[in-house]
Structure formats: structure tokens, C-alpha cells
Amino acid sequence: MTHMTMIEAIRDAHDIAMERDERVVVFGEDVGYFGGVFRCTAGLQAKYGKTRCFDAPISELGIVGAAVGMAAYGLRPVIEIQFADYVYPAIDQIASEAARLRYRSAGDFTCPLVIRMPTGGGIFGGQTHSQSPEAFFTHVSGLKTVMPSSPQDAKGLLLAAIEDPDPVIFLEPKRLYNGPFDGHHDKPIVPWKKHDLGEVDDGYYVTPLGKAEIRRQGEEVTILSYGTMVYVAEAAAAEAGIDAEIIDLRTLLPLDLETISESVKKTGRCLIVHEATKTCGFGAELMAQVQEACFYHLESQIIRVTGWDTPYPHAQEWDYFPGPSRVIDALHQLMEN
Amino acid sequence: MTHMTMIEAIRDAHDIAMERDERVVVFGEDVGYFGGVFRCTAGLQAKYGKTRCFDAPISELGIVGAAVGMAAYGLRPVIEIQFADYVYPAIDQIASEAARLRYRSAGDFTCPLVIRMPTGGGIFGGQTHSQSPEAFFTHVSGLKTVMPSSPQDAKGLLLAAIEDPDPVIFLEPKRLYNGPFDGHHDKPIVPWKKHDLGEVDDGYYVTPLGKAEIRRQGEEVTILSYGTMVYVAEAAAAEAGIDAEIIDLRTLLPLDLETISESVKKTGRCLIVHEATKTCGFGAELMAQVQEACFYHLESQIIRVTGWDTPYPHAQEWDYFPGPSRVIDALHQLMEN
């Protein structure tokens, strides 16, 4: 076990994957010599050479399109979109191409690739460095969508994603890169290096896709969350003094409905927390599935705490960000019903 | 009143808008001389000249990007994406630019434009001529999303969309272009010209955005639907002999929650029907909002009948398309609960 930041854990996963499998190639904007603006690929070019880790032109379309061709060839591209906010130019190559290649060719060609991207706000990044676009991906049949919340999971899930035979969207909650953030923006964070959850298994291991993790056992209410919001949920439940069962989804699609519905059936109450805008966010789908699976066990209506339906503002960051106080209010509301 | 197909009604709306307001310009792939592959813009170039209705290069990005610039200038572009399946190359210009221009410039620049696109399946178009991408748009703050189900609404909603000060996504259920389709693909359709609903008011009128229409009053269950699925729902309810209240949403965003919740509170039951894939489809949001607004009135869980979570297949079209028999089953299931 080694203490690592989430950045180091991601880098370690790349390193191990490149070492084990020479089909793994890594590219994207600034990922080569410099090692990425968040340094997640630092050192890889020096170690594996320029043809396995290199800078790409600023064309998200080109980066994903090249990766689709490479994956069809037989390589295992792992590519970085510099911020999730910049994935839109590549949506066609992702949704129409990567996601459907296996299906439309009846398996003649496949598309094992991983598209990594830093996601979410809380860093005063304004509307173009803060978005959480997961719902765009979870609506596309043929994609898997993953978001880790700890260095250990980041490494294990990334290794699993790289080995997956299908395209995986790998969303990295950038607010967690250096340490857990519980939404109390006025307090300093504990860096991963000094945090229990900063301990990462050495060497190769995988954290399987499609499996949620129960971060806290509880009886009164189930909180469904992922990424940064897991810590916000933990803090809020603790402060509210409510015995919440907190589930970190880890993989949004395929969703671990079993773990979710077992919990909701037990608690009878469900709160969903995410950072993305509300309307048609992933929380809507969670609400629908919980309702479909647990309707007769629900003692209260399900509540969503999410980002507001506005672009991500700059100055009003903490009014936008769904922090502990909104989660606490929702928990109280749920318990009163 | 004149009998019109939906195509003619859309063309008429263009004609009236161009006549009334010289800021209205129309362009897109094949929309100029030829008048569009579905002929929705036929005759406009001849009448208004090449600089107000013209062919565009095959670049959805360019078409929307040009329209954003034109709208910022002060024109009112109405553009066609040849099939909704081909909108993805333009998603960045839509979601990052058109949708956020007013907000990010604090009203210094605005973006009144209409993006029309034929949507939905049922025409053996395979995976690239059949998609229903509405949930991509309804997740984006700053867009309005509209889908008419009759010639009268198509004309009135399009005129309202063109006058709207903000960007509007105008989805045209292509299976309804020539007549209503209730999912009984083995029976011939009644063309609009011979159908009561084919009657369209002459001249200028608007059908306001944000207002649903109750297509059928009923007491037992509320069916929420839009586009082609309205007719499927009608047929299914009639065949099942269930007294359904059928709501045609017409505008998905802003959603007419008032009409919806009034109805669900009355019936206590709710069925949602759409053609798009299920996971993170617009039905999830409807389910969430109905649950949020009517939880204590629900006598049964809400059910979604949707397209499956696969790309739209060719040969298996009628197994994919959510036809009357699936809706009937769902209605029975709802009534049994």
C-alpha cells in the first residue's frame, strides 16, 4: 500500500497498463512531454517513448476518431479530453461511432477504448471548466460510464476500463484530485497523502465495473451519489445526525441496481445527489429506476439534490454547487415525510 | 382552414415567417433549390431568393455555427439538420454556444434561432435515420425543445419557435409527415388530407411554447407522450378499453408540469411513452417530476414504455418500436396495481 493522490493513482494505472500490454497507447492535448495539464500522464512519454504517449492536435473529434480507428486496428487507446466541458466536439465520434461499432458490424469490429476526462466544479473554473456531462453518455447505448471517488478506486477502475472490451467513459472528479472535498469550501482539505482513503494497493489490481460500493451502512435513508458528492453526502449525513446508507455508484452504466434496491428496500427512503444540472440529469434515471424497483417500499418521495438548471457560474460557485446544507435540508425533509 | 400534410404545414410556417419578417433566413443541406429531402422548404428559394433560403455545405457544425453568428447579428435563422441522427457534429455549437450566449454575455448577445430536424423511426431507416435525441437537448440549460404531433401544431409551434428570443430545438416526428401513425404498421395510414387533424388554420397564428395539450380526457390513467407516440397511446388506450387521459406534451422544455400534475393527481396513475432509448431518456425526467409533484397521489408506480437500450435496428424495427401492444400491456399492468 502506498499513499497516493488521485492523480498519482491514475498515472500508476496508466503505467501498469502500458507495462503489461503494449497495445495500450496514450494521447491527448498536452499529455505527452508535459504529462497533461493535471499531470495524470506525467513520465509516461519518457518511459514508453513518443509513439506510445504523445501530444495530439487540439481536436477532440480527431483524438476520439483516431482512437476509434486504433481500437478497430487492435490497439487499446486511452485518451484524455482536457476538460469534460470540451468533449462536445467529439460527441459524434463517441455516440455514433465508438458506441455502435460492435453492434453495427455484428462484432466484426470492436472498439475497446477509454476516454478520460476531468469533471465537475468547485475550482472556480466557470462554465467551461466545471461541467458534469455524464447524462449525455449514459443515454447512449453501447457506452459504459465510470466515475471514481478515491485514489484506490481510480486506479482499479481505470485498469478495469482499459481491459474492458467496449468503450468506457472515465470521468475524473477533478475536485478530488488532491484530496477529498466535502463541500465545506471555507475549510482546508486533508490531502490524500494524509488521508486513510489515500492508501492505494501496489501493483496490478482491478476494481470491477458495474459494482457500487456501500461507503457507509445505515438504516434511515439511502443516499445515491458518485464522485465528489460522495464526500458531501457523508459530511451532510454526519452533520444531520441521520443514519444514512451512502452508496458510491462508481459505475453509472451498467448500474448496480441490485445494491441500490436492496438498500432502498431496507431504508424506505432515497436521496440522490449529483453535481450536474437537474433536468434530464442522471438523477432522473436513478429516480426512475428506484421507483421501478422499490415503489412499494418507498415511505417517502425520492428527492434529488443537484446543480441548478443554469450554466455553471463563476462568482456564484458556492450557491451553485450542491453543498452539505442543501443535502442536510433534503435529508430532514425526507425524514419528516 | 385548409387540409395540409405536416410537411405542408411546416412549409407554410416558414413562408409566413419569411413574409412577415425579413430577418428570417433558412438554410441547411439540400434546403435551397430542391427544398429539402422531405420538401419542408420547397418553393422558398424561388419566392424569397437565394440569400434568404440556400443550400449549405454538409457541415452540421458549420450550419449551426453560422446560425449562431447570424442570430448574434440580429437575424432569425431557421435551419434544418437533415436527420436528427446527424446533429451530433453540431452539439458543441448548440450546447456550449447557442444555449449559453445570452447567459454568459448577460444579455449583451442573444441567440434566437430554430434548429429543425426530422426525428424518430418507423420508416426502416436503420440506426442513422431513426433516432430520437431529445434528452440530449433537454439536459442543456438555455435550450427549449419542441415536438409537434399534428400539422396544426407543427405550424403554430414553428411560428412560435421562430419568434422566440432563445434557441429552440424543433423535432419533427418524420413518421407523421404524411399522416398519423398509431404503430399498427401492417395497416395503411390515413393521410392528413383525409384526416380531421389535417385541418390547419390559414395564415398566421402561434401555438404557444410550454403548453401541453390534453388530447383525450380520461379518468383512469394519465398517459404522457409526444410526437408519433401520441397516436400509439391513443390507439392502445382505445383497444385496451381504458379511460386514459392522454397528454401530448408538445414542448418538452419548458415542461407544462401544471397540466401534467393536475391530470396525474386526478387519475392517480401515469404511463410515459416515448420512442427514444430508455436509460436517461426524457421519460426518466418525466417520471422524476411526476413523482416529485404527485407522490402522494400515485396509486401505482409509474411505468415507462420506450425504445430499448440498443441502437435502432433495421430488420427488427417493429420489435424495437414501442407499439400499441407494449402500451396495452403497460396499461393493464398499471390498472392491476
Add this chain to the structure above:
Amino acid sequence: MNKTAPLSLNVPEPGCRPGDEPDFSDFEIPKAGAVGRPPVDVDPNDIRDMAFSIIRVLDSKGEAVGPWAGTLSTQELIEGLYHMITLRTFDARMLMAQRQGKTSFYIQHLGEEAISCAYRKALQKGDMNFPTYRQAGLLIADDYPMTEMMNQIYSNLKDPLHGRQLPIMYSSKEHGFFSISGNLGTQFMQAVGWAMASAISGDTRIATGWIGDGSTAESDFHAALVFASTYKAPVVLNIVNNQWAISTFQGIARGGVGTFAARGHGFGIPSVQVDGNDYLAVHAVAQWAAERARLGHGPTLVEYVTYRAGGHSSSDDPSAYRAKEENKAWPLGDPIERLKQHLITIGEWSDEQHTDAEAEVLKRVVEAQKEAEAVGTLGEGDMPSPRDMFEGVYETMPPHLVRQRQEAGF
């Protein structure tokens, strides 16, 4: 501040519309044999003119002339003629089948047969094409079974794509034919990615991207040129300029430059135009470009000048937007006629042999068709199972799809 005259928008128009007299008189056609054949490691700056001229081998007398002649034996030319006749016959039968309701959709190659048929012969086994919907000659010329193609078109039980894809959206890795996408342009960039992968892997295989004149306006075209130029990818980038993009003439995509090939100049990519209706010229240029890629000289941009003699697809009636006679006025002629004429000119073919060949091909196509129809046509006979609709979205079916499949009752 001087007041200037009001601005106005330039909207290019084709030379003729329905009712007009077709007129190609300002379409300059260089003499066959006139364009030089540079070495494969040529500096792109030295062959700038080649984007504005047209490489042609067959002259008006049917003679093969100039430095690009001679890449094929008589035997190979006769084989090529057979391929083109086969493609044309196949198209005619399938278009008819579509009209008869045996399938939903069809796209033919009328007038463009030389391009994909000759191109395929310049490739090696293992090379990969990223085609559009108008290069079925790549399969025909590689002896892909016609029955398989028809099974796909009919979406029957033996359709290799299990009924999932629109007719003619073939896929065959074995035959170096990447799964066709309905979304224009996307495959052009992927071809570059595949080629980069080959280079990364120290392989010797090359890729070919295909795109239509209209689709060069798409973003993928640009991305492909950027990546191909930067990484010197072993790829041939083919633009098939058949003058039309559905109802839109090529001038709308091309804008204020003479040719599509010229787009390569902004990227330092050697760029040439070739007579797409000249089987010999297409083959010679293809061989040159493929050799460039294989020897590590990087990408080549090739524009094939041709004419879409038929409708865009089975859903299209071109008489609504272009003069019917335009087809006949097209100055580069018909690729089959021209190769036939050449073979006759050099004394290796005759009208009788041609008639016999047509009959022989028709027989083979009809046989393949019977075989495919015995399995089924769209909605008739043996069809892929609806159950299959849920397969192959992922390698392993995730729980939500299993649930949906069960709900669907399969």
C-alpha cells in the same frame, strides 16, 4: 470612414438545372498522358499543379498513354472489366429488388464503378478501407461473395450483420472493408487512426479513407488531414467527387478553389486529381499513393473526378434538381465503355465477348440473388431473431439489457 456599397451574399450555382442545356464547356479536361508521374518521395511543393490537372491514361481513341500507363496486364484489365460489369449488374438487380419491396433502401454506383474496383487491386491483403456507401467495388473486386452482400441487403437470417444495419452498410474485416457508418465523414478520421496504429505497431499495412465531395465539408475531413499531416500516417485519403451531394452541386462544398484535391496543399500533403472514369488511371494513382504510404512517405490526397449518373439513393429522383441530359453530357464518359473500348483497341476484346461477359455476369448475379432470396428478403422468409437485437451492444449483455430482453419476451 468611407461609405462602401452594400455587401451581398455569394451563393454558388451549378451550371445547369432542370430545363437548362447541360454545358461542361468550362470544365477543362487535360489530355490523357499529359500529367507527369513523380517519384513516390516527391516534395509536395513540387507537384502543386497536380491538384489542378487530371491524371488520365485512356485517350479518346481508347489508347493507354503517358507515364501512368502500364500498371496492369491485359488479364488484369479483363478481370477489372468483369468487376465493373458485375457491380453494375448487381446494382441494377438490387435497385429493382428494392422497387419490388424486397428491401427498404439501396444505393448504386452507376458511372463510378472504376474507382472502387480499380482501387482495390492496388492494395494488399491486410490493408484496410474505410469506405462510404458508394464503394462496394472494393468487395466485388476482392471476390467477397455476392450472396453475402445480398443477405445483408435483404436483412435475412444469413445477413452477417444480423439485420441490424441499413442495406448496403456492409462490414468485412477479412476483406479489408471497415463497417460503413451512416454518418458522413466519420470514417475518414478513423482511417487515419487505423494507419497511425499500424505505424505505432511497426506493421506494414496501410489504411485508406474514403469520402464524397459534399462530405469534405464535414469536420472529420479536417481532423483527418491534420492528424495525417502531423503524424505522417500511412494512409491514402480518397475523395470521390461525383459532382453531386444529393441535390447539392459540388461547388457548395468546394467554394472558391478549383478542386477538392487542393485542400491538401494547406497540409503539405501531396495531392492529385485523377480521372475517376478511367480504370487504368485510377489503378496507377492508387498504386502510387499506396506505395507512398507503405514506404513511410505518409499520406496522399486523391480526388477522383467522376459523375453520379444515377439518383443519390433509391429514395432520390434527381430530375427534380438537375437536367436529365447532364449525365450524357458528362465529358469523362462511362468507365465500363472506356475500358471495353481500350481492350477492343488493343485487340484483346470484342463486342461479342462483351455481350457474353454481360450475360455470364448476369447469370452469376441472378444465381446469388436466388440463393439469398431463398433465405429471405426484408420481412419475408427467414429473418434474424428479434432476440438478436439485444445482443452485441456490449460484449457481455449487462443486467439492464437482460431485463429489457426478458420484458420484450425474447
Add this chain to the structure above:
Amino acid sequence: MNKTAPLSLNVPEPGCRPGDEPDFSDFEIPKAGAVGRPPVDVDPNDIRDMAFSIIRVLDSKGEAVGPWAGTLSTQELIEGLYHMITLRTFDARMLMAQRQGKTSFYIQHLGEEAISCAYRKALQKGDMNFPTYRQAGLLIADDYPMTEMMNQIYSNLKDPLHGRQLPIMYSSKEHGFFSISGNLGTQFMQAVGWAMASAISGDTRIATGWIGDGSTAESDFHAALVFASTYKAPVVLNIVNNQWAISTFQGIARGGVGTFAARGHGFGIPSVQVDGNDYLAVHAVAQWAAERARLGHGPTLVEYVTYRAGGHSSSDDPSAYRAKEENKAWPLGDPIERLKQHLITIGEWSDEQHTDAEAEVLKRVVEAQKEAEAVGTLGEGDMPSPRDMFEGVYETMPPHLVRQRQEAGF
């Protein structure tokens, strides 16, 4: 089938990395005055070389020479010098304010001041720029109030953008400055759309698109060239090549062609390179290109050759990826120094005057800063209301946002 050697991937590298000696010796710099000045209705084919040369006016002695000299009076040059000093001073103060935690983010122009400052002077009132984040000189040179810019940077109560946007993402319709997008490239295409709208409307106003060297790889760049070429839009398309895109040197975007300007050749668009550190050259070329647009001759593609002397943004430390000394080795010098030198050479300026000007400018910048800071800095003092966060998503707030605003308690 010959077995060929294994392929390999070409990955371009910059001339120097940290630890290397900067070396620009293979960067050919044409003599000032050497490039001709064609008429504005020139045939693009006749000026192909201009994409591979560099238009320069100021020579090494500070003399203004050649056919592009003489577009500005001494008075205007002094004004221009003031603008550049102002921009540099503004940048230094705001970068410091960012370091002091008064705002979250800043982007400076160090070394690139001439481009936006001189360009603005070639435009007319009503023309519209579609800038990137590195053209604040367009505002400075148009006398947009610095306090307003700072209010935006500080996201305070008087921020014209209500705190919604990242610092420096200004917007001013009145000053012909389109709202900056954080998404690279998008505005390049929009500029063409705006220009088309002007032409459609029979207006006389023109648009200018701005893009960085790295961002030319984006799809919007291609779309902009396609549309500008086809519709002959009255637009100037400006590429600011400052050699770097964050840590990525320009060769990754440029690939195998010598210049970015050359990209225009594939579109029949007149394309020129200009010394971006030469205020006089920038102005002269801008005026020429703007005149072309205004007189209906359509688009021009201009590449400004310059060097990003500072970090990419306040979040960037360039010493991690390029040699620190590269900045000093940059052969085109510093734009302020060069204009100063010119004015001294022609006897219109002195070192003392320059020092005074710097002090005067600093005073004005500091005053503006005080005024802005009296309102507030990020998170301190008077801030935009959180309530405002819900406004302006649509013209009229729809019911769901009203509900959300109420839920938020504002």
C-alpha cells in the same frame, strides 16, 4: 507482394525543451519591406508565396520600410504605443491581483500586444470581432473602460457579466467584441456566420474571427474556411501563431506544411503571414484585409507570427516544457520595444518620454484598479446576487427555474 520495412509514427518535436539551448536559426525571417503589397482584389493564386513569407515593415534599425509602410500617422503610432503599454501594464497588475487571490484566473498577452491593439485601429465602428481570450487589446485600443474589465475580472457587483463568466471572458457588443467562449474555435465559425448575415442584410459591416495556432486543429476552423470560401463572406480570419498551445508546440497542429496561413490555399482564400510583433505591419495587413472584406472581395486568412512570452495562463508554468531562454532568443523581438525604437528613430519619441508614458499609464491602471476594488474582488466586497445566477438563462424565466430559485431561497 514485396515485404516492406516496418512503419513508424512520426511525432514532431519542438526545437528545444528545458535544458536545451534555444535555436531559431532555421526560422527564416524575410527582410522588412521585402514582401509586395498586391491590390485588394488580387487573385489568390497570384500571391501564394505570401503564405510562406512574412510581411514586415519595421527593420532592425527601427525604420519603416517597403510597400506596407505608411498606414499610420505619428500621432496614431504614439497612441498605439500607449495602447500596448496599457495592455502590458494592465496584464501585470491583474496577474499580480490573481496571485494575491483577488480573482481566480488570469490570461496575459506578454509579447503579443501589437496584434490586437493594431488590428482594432483598422476596423470601423460597428464591425464585430470574435476574439479568443488573448485579444484584450481590441478593447483597450477602442477605449473600453479598464475599470469595467477589472470589474469583470473580479466578478464584483459591477461586473457587466454579473459574475457568471470566468475572468477575462469579456463581452461588449458596443465595442465590437463578441462574448468570449471558453471552448476553443467555436467563435471562428460564428464570425463567418455574422459576416454572412451582414452580407444577407446588405449591410457594410464586416466581421473578424480570431483563433490560436493550436486551435486551428479544431473543426470550427475548417467549417469557417468552407463557409467563408463558398459564400465569400466579408470576414477577416486571423490566426495568432504564438508558437505554443499550452505545452504543445505549434508543429503538432501545423503538421507537414510550413505555415498556418497555407491552410487557406485549399480554399482559394488569399492568405498571408505577417510579423505579429511589428505594430505597423499588423495594422497595414489588417487594413488591407478589412478593405478586401468591405469591398466584397471576401475572406482573407492572416497568420500573425509571434511568441507567447509568458505562461499560458495564471495556472501554467512554462518552464516545465520549454527552455526559459527561448523567450529571449525569439527573433522577432518585443512589439513595444520595436515601436518605441521606431518612434525614437524617426525623432518622435525618447527614452524619457517612454518612461513618463509608462508612469502615466501605470497611474491610470492603478486608478482603475482602485475603483474596481472599491466595489469588490472575487468573494470580497459587493458581489453579484446569487439570485442573478438564475436570470438570463432564457429571456423569460421558465417555471422550473422559478421553482429552483425559490428552492435556493433567493
